[in-house]
Amino acid sequence: MPVTLYRVDHATWAADSQVAYDLIRIYADAPDYRLPQPAGEFVENHLQMGGLFYCAQFNARLIGAVAVRVDESAWWLSHVCVRKATRRRGVGSRMLSLVAEAAASDGRVLRVHAASLMMGDQLLLSRLGYRLVAGGAHFELNPLPSQGGH
Template identity: 40%
Template sequence: MPVFVETLTEPSSQDLLDLAKIFADAPAWLLAPHADAEALIQAALADGSLIAGRFNDRLLGAALLRRDTRHWQLSHLCVRKVTRRRGVGRRILDEAQRMAAEAGQDLQLAAPAEQLETQALAARMHLTLVPLQ
């Protein structure tokens, strides 16, 4: 499944519906510090940090990628429940790592430290896990 990862700056109305579906499947801890999925999406669009994986003109997964001068941080990675276990999240992570390396930056995974699956993901991807702010 060829998933194309892109930074979303001007999402279409379909993109906004897809993003709502993606983050509707997210556990509450993944949305923090935002009140809900809509607040997370709007904040990410406002600061230009929203990246998403697209297949056949539909968004299947998304994350926030904050680009700093010292390092880049990926957070809030979420894939639609019906699309999980098909490599969409891995494709988003791989592309974020490629983009960071191309910019000469390290990529960190930002998430709550108590989330065991996030710890495992960071270890598998050889990423530093940092607290989500």
């Protein structure tokens, strides 16, 4: 399934009702234990706190998303979710690959807090090339060319 990457910040969320609708639908498909609050509140609070979302887009609709917080050296990822109807088609893996390319273009590494991950999530990150850093605080993918990437 060919997907492209679509960035959603607070301005995009407020200006485009279809984007808002699609993003809430994505997180409404997540199991309740995966989100700290209902989907609409989660998305709005994340954006109001300065976060953003990178989304998988297919046929002009958002079908997957990952929450991102940016700091001086990294993009911190959380809450990866793909719509139920498009799961098991490689959308999440492709989206995370595109996010890695965007982070590298921005000169940043990708990080995910280890404490927030279930075993299945940790296995997926390991398959995608993320490595647990010393001390086990977070997983990191360093796609920067200067780091000897393949």
